[in-house]
Amino acid sequence: MAGVCSVNNPSSLRTEFVRRHQSASCLEIEARMPSEVKAISPLVNRLIRLIKESHCVVGEAAPVGLALREALSNAVLHGNRLDPCKLVLVHCRCELGRGVSMVVTDQGSGFDPNKIPDPSAVGNLDANHGRGIFLMRWLMDEVSFECGGTEVHMRKGAASEPKRRPRSSNESDLHRPANTTGPLVSDRSRQLRPMRTREREIC
Numbered sequence: 440m441a442g443v444c445s446v447n448n449p450s451s452l453r454t455e456f457v458r459r460h461q462s463a464s465c466l467e468i469e470a471r472m473p474s475e476v477k478a479i480s481p482l483v484n485r486l487i488r489l490i491k492e493s494h495c496v497v498g499e500a501a502p503v504g505l506a507l508r509e510a511l512s513n514a515v516l517h518g519n520r521l522d523p524c525k526l527v528l529v530h531c532r533c534e535l536g537r538g539v540s541m542v543v544t545d546q547g548s549g550f551d552p553n554k555i556p557d558p559s560a561v562g563n564l565d566a567n568h569g570r571g572i573f574l575m576r577w578l579m580d581e582v583s584f585e586c587g588g589t590e591v592h593m594r595k596g597a598a599s600e601p602k603r604r605p606r607s608s609n610e611s612d613l614h615r616p617a618n619t620t621g622p623l624v625s626d627r628s629r630q631l632r633p634m635r636t637r638e639r640e641i642c
Contacts, residue, residue, distance in 0.1 A: 454482050466493045466533040471526050472511075474519035474545075479511045486531060495533035496595050502578040503539060503595050509571040510543040510591050518545025518589060538580075538596040549587030 453473070460467040468489060472478040487504040490496065496503060511527060519525040525546040533539045555572055576582045581594040 454478050456485065464535040466495075466531075468529075468531045468533075470529040470531075472529075474515045474521050474523060474525050474527060476512070476515060476521075479508060479515065482511065482529070483508050486529070490531070490533055490539055493533035493535070493539075495535055495537070495539050496597060499595055503541075506575045506578040506582075506593055506595075507541060507543070509575050510541075510593065513571050513591070514543055514545035514547075517550070518547035520547065522546075534597075536597050538594060540592070540594040542590055542592050544586075544590045547589060549589045552584045552588060 454470065455472075456468060456470045459469055466489065468486065470482060470486065472482050483504055486507065487500050490503060491500045507529075511529075514527040515521065519527065527546075528542075528544040530542040530544075531539065532541075552572065557573070572582075575591070575593060578595075579593045580596050581592070583592045584590065585592060
C-alpha cells in the first residue's frame with residue numbers, strides 16, 4: 440500500500456541500544472530511534488546515564504545531554520522531517536581521560552551549514568533557524584557536519600578549558616573588563632595598562 444511502511448521498515452522500530460565495546464577505560468554505544476519527537480527524551484536520558492557511569496566527562500553530562508538533544512531534534516525535524524520510514528542513528532564513545540565523542544546521523548537529504556544564519560548576528564535575532572547549531576557549538580568543544588550535513592560530529596573533552604561563546608562576525612574586538620562598569624576598552628589597551636591583580640575575563 441502506497442505511503443505505508445512495511446513490517447521491516449523503521450516505523451515499526453522502537454529506540455534500541457547496542458553496546459559494541461566496553462572495558463575499564465572505554466565504552467562504545469550505538470543507538471537508533473524512529474523519527475519521532477517523543478523518542479528524543481528517552482534516548483537522551485538513557486545515554487546520559489551511561490555517560491555518567493563511564494566517568495568520562497565528570498560534571499559535564501548536563502551540557503552534553505543538551506547538545507545531544509538539539510542534535511536529535513534537528514535530525515528528526517529538519518533531517519528526516521518526521522518521516523516514519525526513516526531512522527536517526529547515534530554513535531557514542533566514552534574514554535576515561537579523553538572525554539566523549541558522538542555522531543548523530545539522519546537519513547535526510549542533508550544541508551549546507553554555512554548557509555545557516557548566525558542567530559547572534561544583528562538582524563538575525565528573531566530567526567527561527569540556527570539556534571540549535573549555535574547552542575551545540577557553545578556547549579561542546581568540537582562540532583562539525585559531515586556527509587553533506589546528514590552527520591553531526593561532537594566532542595567534549597574530559598577536562599576542557601573554559602570556552603568563549605561562539606562569536607558573531609559583526610562583533611568588534613571591544614570588551615568590558617571583568618567586574619567593572621567602566622567604558623569598553625580594546626584588548627591591546629588592556630594589555631598595556633598596569634594591573635595589580637590578574638583578572639579573568641567573563642564572557
